[in-house]
Amino acid sequence: MTHTISVLLENEFGVLARVSGLFSGRGFNIESLTVAPTLDPSVSRMTIVTSGDDAILEQITKQLNKLIDVIKVIDFTGQDFVQREMALVKVAADEGTRAEILRIADIFRAKIVDVTPRSYTVEVTGAPSKVAAMIELVRPLGIKEIVRSGPIVMGRGA
Amino acid sequence: MKMTGSQILLECLKLEGVDMVFGYPGGAVINIYDDLAKSSIHHILPRHEQAAIHAADGLARATGKVGVAIATSGPGATNTITGLATAYMDSIPMVVITGQVPTSLIGNDAFQEADIVGITRPCTKHNYLVRDVRTLAETIKKAFYIARTGRPGPVLIDIPKDVQVAQTDFVYPETVELRGYKPNFSANPRQVDKALKMILDARRPLIYAGGGVTAANASALLQDVAELAQIPVTTTLMGMADMPRKHPLCLGMLGMHGTYYANMAVTQCDLLIAVGARFDDRVTGKVDAFAPHAKIIHIDIDPTSIKKNVRVDLPIVGDVRDVLSKLHGSMVQQSESVKAFAEGNSPWLEVIEGWRAAHPMAYRSSESIIKPQQVIQSLCEMADEDAIITTEVGQHQMWTAQFYDFKQPRTFLTSGGLGTMGFGLPAALGAQAAYPDRQVIDISGDGSFQMNSQELATLVQYRLPVKIAILNNNFLGMVRQWQQLFFDKCYSQTCLSSPIDFVKLAEAYGAAGLRAERPDEIQDVIRQAFAIDGPVIMEFKVAREENVLPMVPAGVGLDKMILL
Numbered sequence: 039m040t041h042t043i044s045v046l047l048e049n050e051f052g053v054l055a056r057v058s059g060l061f062s063g064r065g066f067n068i069e070s071l072t073v074a075p076t077l078d079p080s081v082s083r084m085t086i087v088t089s090g091d092d093a094i095l096e097q098i099t100k101q102l103n104k105l106i107d108v109i110k111v112i113d114f115t116g117q118d119f120v121q122r123e124m125a126l127v128k129v130a131a132d133e134g135t136r137a138e139i140l141r142i143a144d145i146f147r148a149k150i151v152d153v154t155p156r157s158y159t160v161e162v163t164g165a166p167s168k169v170a171a172m173i174e175l176v177r178p179l180g181i182k183e184i185v186r187s188g189p190i191v192m193g194r195g196a
Numbered sequence: 197m198k199m200t201g202s203q204i205l206l207e208c209l210k211l212e213g214v215d216m217v218f219g220y221p222g223g224a225v226i227n228i229y230d231d232l233a234k235s236s237i238h239h240i241l242p243r244h245e246q247a248a249i250h251a252a253d254g255l256a257r258a259t260g261k262v263g264v265a266i267a268t269s270g271p272g273a274t275n276t277i278t279g280l281a282t283a284y285m286d287s288i289p290m291v292v293i294t295g296q297v298p299t300s301l302i303g304n305d306a307f308q309e310a311d312i313v314g315i316t317r318p319c320t321k322h323n324y325l326v327r328d329v330r331t332l333a334e335t336i337k338k339a340f341y342i343a344r345t346g347r348p349g350p351v352l353i354d355i356p357k358d359v360q361v362a363q364t365d366f367v368y369p370e371t372v373e374l375r376g377y378k379p380n381f382s383a384n385p386r387q388v389d390k391a392l393k394m395i396l397d398a399r400r401p402l403i404y405a406g407g408g409v410t411a412a413n414a415s416a417l418l419q420d421v422a423e424l425a426q427i428p429v430t431t432t433l434m435g436m437a438d439m440p441r442k443h444p445l446c447l448g449m450l451g452m453h454g455t456y457y458a459n460m461a462v463t464q465c466d467l468l469i470a471v472g473a474r475f476d477d478r479v480t481g482k483v484d485a486f487a488p489h490a491k492i493i494h495i496d497i498d499p500t501s502i503k504k505n506v507r508v509d510l511p512i513v514g515d516v517r518d519v520l521s522k523l524h525g526s527m528v529q530q531s532e533s534v535k536a537f538a539e540g541n542s543p544w545l546e547v548i549e550g551w552r553a554a555h556p557m558a559y560r561s562s563e564s565i566i567k568p569q570q571v572i573q574s575l576c577e578m579a580d581e582d583a584i585i586t587t588e589v590g591q592h593q594m595w596t597a598q599f600y601d602f603k604q605p606r607t608f609l610t611s612g613g614l615g616t617m618g619f620g621l622p623a624a625l626g627a628q629a630a631y632p633d634r635q636v637i638d639i640s641g642d643g644s645f646q647m648n649s650q651e652l653a654t655l656v657q658y659r660l661p662v663k664i665a666i667l668n669n670n671f672l673g674m675v676r677q678w679q680q681l682f683f684d685k686c687y688s689q690t691c692l693s694s695p696i697d698f699v700k701l702a703e704a705y706g707a708a709g710l711r712a713e714r715p716d717e718i719q720d721v722i723r724q725a726f727a728i729d730g731p732v733i734m735e736f737k738v739a740r741e742e743n744v745l746p747m748v749p750a751g752v753g754l755d756k757m758i759l760l
Contacts, residue, residue: 048376063318080706093503100265100500106322106342109376 040069041095041115042191045084048107049075052177057084057093058107066090068099070188081109085190114191124163126151130180131158138180146172157182165189199362201329202228205293206235208336213367216240216255216263216629218248218589222268223308224295227360236389240658241631243650247622247627249279249292250648254623255630256288258584260413262343263290270308273354274315278616279303279321279348285613286434287411289348291339292320299327313354321349329362334369341372345666346379347498348411357391379497383514388522390510391469391493392530398467398491398538400544401427404450404479406428407434407612408472408496412516415605418471418613419443422523428540428548432473433597437608441601448550448557451479453594456555459754461548461744470494472516475505476613495519553683557598559681566715568592568738570669572599574718575637575665578726579691582607583635584627588620588644590696591673594744596639621664626653628660635726642668642693652705655731663723663725664733666698669740677743681758702733711735 052072052130062069066131069087076083088128095113108141114121139158143150147167152159162172163170166189173184199207205228209217216238221229231681232239242248245267252263261282263469267276273294283290283435296389298305298664313325322342324335332355339351395401415438422429422445429439430450439446447458462468468490473479480486483506491509502511512519527534549619559569563697572595585600586609593610602608609627611619624638645666670691679687699709708728712721725732746757 052313054316056315059317097500097504104498104500106374106377 039091039115040087040089040191041113042112042119042121043086043088043192044112045086045102045108046076046110047082047105048109049080049082050107050146053082054118056107057086059103060101060105061088064097064101066094066113070186072188072190087186087189096104107111112193114193118194119191120194121165121189121191122163122165122167123169124161124187125169125173125187127160127162127176128182128184129158129176130182131156135179139176142172142175148172197366199366200227200231201345201355202231202273203331203470204329204364204366205355205360206231206237207366208333208368209237209264212262212336214262217249217266218242218255218626219263219266219293220245220248220272222272224267224269224272224297225293225360227357228266228293228295239567240625240654241365242622242625244648246277246279246618246633247625247648247651247654249276249290250282250616250619250622251629252290252292252590253279253283253665254586254609254626256283256290257623258606258607258627259602260342260632261289263288264293265290265292267295268308268314270310272308273310273312277315277319278614280316280352281615282611282614282619283350284319285349286407286611288350289343289631290350291336292350292352292399294352294354295360296325296354298335298358299356300358302356302563310547312352316352317583320352321353323352325354325356327356328358328490329359329364332368332515334361334372337369338374341374342377345538346377352641380513381515381518383495383512383519383522383607384480385522387510388519388526391512391523392526394467394493395425395469396533399540400465401425401467401469401541402461402465402490402531403427403429403469403471404432404462404473405429405435405438405471406473407430408516409435409438410605412472412497413605414472414517417517417524421520423529424524424538425534426541426545427469427720428461428545430454431478433610433612435473436597437602437606442603447513449597450754451483453598453744453746454748454754455598456746456757456759457548457551459748459757460551462738463753463755465490466546468492469522470496472496474501480505481748481754482752483756487574488753509588514536514553515614529543538607555759559742560760561715563715565739566718566736567662568669568736568742569595569599569740570715571665571718571736571738572596572639573668574722575639576600578719578722580635580639583608583630584624584628584635586620586624586636587640588611588638588640589615590641590644591642591677591742592639592641592667594674595667598744617644619650620644621651621662624662624664624681625654625660629658629664632660638662638664640666641665641673642670642696642698645671649701649731651704652707652731652733656706660728660731662731664731666733667738668698668734668735669738669742670695671740673742674744680741680743682749687720698733698735702731705734707731709733710737711737713737720758
């Protein structure tokens, strides 16, 4: 089962390596990982999408907590949270497909952020399933490149 | 007052109560060594950085203090890896200082540069690269705090050469604040009450005690709890010295080379109380067949140890000492029911005594050839009560665990988790340096001994009278045993056939050497060795193809032992 884990950690050099090394050293999966400073610049937030059964997830959470630089670990599974991912999708565009790309982008409230005679670059933001759905719709038109950010999450409410 | 980085380092060590360090100089720590020469801190120079780490580790295991070692950058630092991994696996508190190339050269592939913080990340509890002298004192404070609290472990501090030279005002912080590190020392009393209830409901209880008992200095409490409730105790290799072997409730070691009665007790018990132990694969054998009838209470300070390998019915996170003292307190409060419970245990204890009588720890003795177990027994009989025993890794280590009757905590120093050959001699060096007046004996094999034999020079230089017993079978005996049992006796690369004269080797270093070739010479050699005021090698020519038994083969339950 896929889990989205949010990790608050000291914003110091080497912390990314500590976390990624923990995952690779113990054979845990990382499906995606994003990291950036928080409101408090001395703290970074890492959002990790991982998978495994309950026992593995328990170990992942405990092992993360065991790292000295990790301040807090939140597994959002089963909680009410907002999850967003961004993707940039460069789609082959010609006379026959431009309108279709624009239509799909419109449906997904995506934006065209770069245009060339042969391609459109579409910026789509949303839950990972929405991003995936848009990618599937433009795939038949010819995708040249995809860059996905990996999801970020935030708990709902105050 | 302005001080240089290297002066600050030494001042901090003193404030942390460090009076002895083990290290090896080099270009990137030359400033530290210059100040060290003028310092009151005693420095011992082993002949290899690996030995410096093991020696600091040996001191830490024997005393409970934080062991400190120093190495230079690059190869000096990489030579510490095995020692760090050894200490990390066995949760030994250490602070290791490495020199680093100047900050301006870091990342440039400079001479003797290695990314030691990157390399040691998975084999230290934590590590630091100090890039500004103003953070040095605080970093050292944090390092000692992390090393000795919670589940202890080694911490490495990498100090670039320019930081050692740079000056700043020295202020040693009184407290340390780490928002991401809050070890949970105090157990939840409700969990302890539940534990007592589970104990009182059990009919066949068993305590399984590990190195966490040593780390928490809780040996006496462990015995108190066991005695009060009449619960038998089996120990891991790491927890062995915390339960005196001759104690009527002591079943010796469990696991792959555990006693028959300990392994049967694990298999038949209905309640297993794990105290500061982590269900290592050498302990459990096949996990599905481990303690199949038992509910499991797991007491450990490290939450990651709980439910990592086996299911647990009642986890108690906390310092072993705190948990046991709370448990003992509750037992005293409910003394009536505990007394009834203790009396009710006698049928279970009788069953265990039956197993003990059927298959006691034994070996086939010989009139003509020295049996290695006999050497261990003789050492045990003749050594002081408080003698400190170290071992290397292999058959001799298991025979020591099986046949040496440990009597008090912190007297058995052995590499349990990592299984590091070459650990015992430098660890003995460290223990002897900490306790110059106690007997320190390294029980070794001819294979392991050669992994750090250069430390004979250190023993002689510092007049450290370590006694080394080499059980010489000209084999890498443990691997040979596996080859005999599981690989049709194909002794691939396990025969050490070059005849080393260990007596002459000792003499070459300026130590004494003695040899026993017949069983009737064992005691004489030990007596002579103990009478010599200096390091001695005792070489025992032992039966070459003796096996360590009982043995649980890989992949089966603990009750499927190969017996004598």
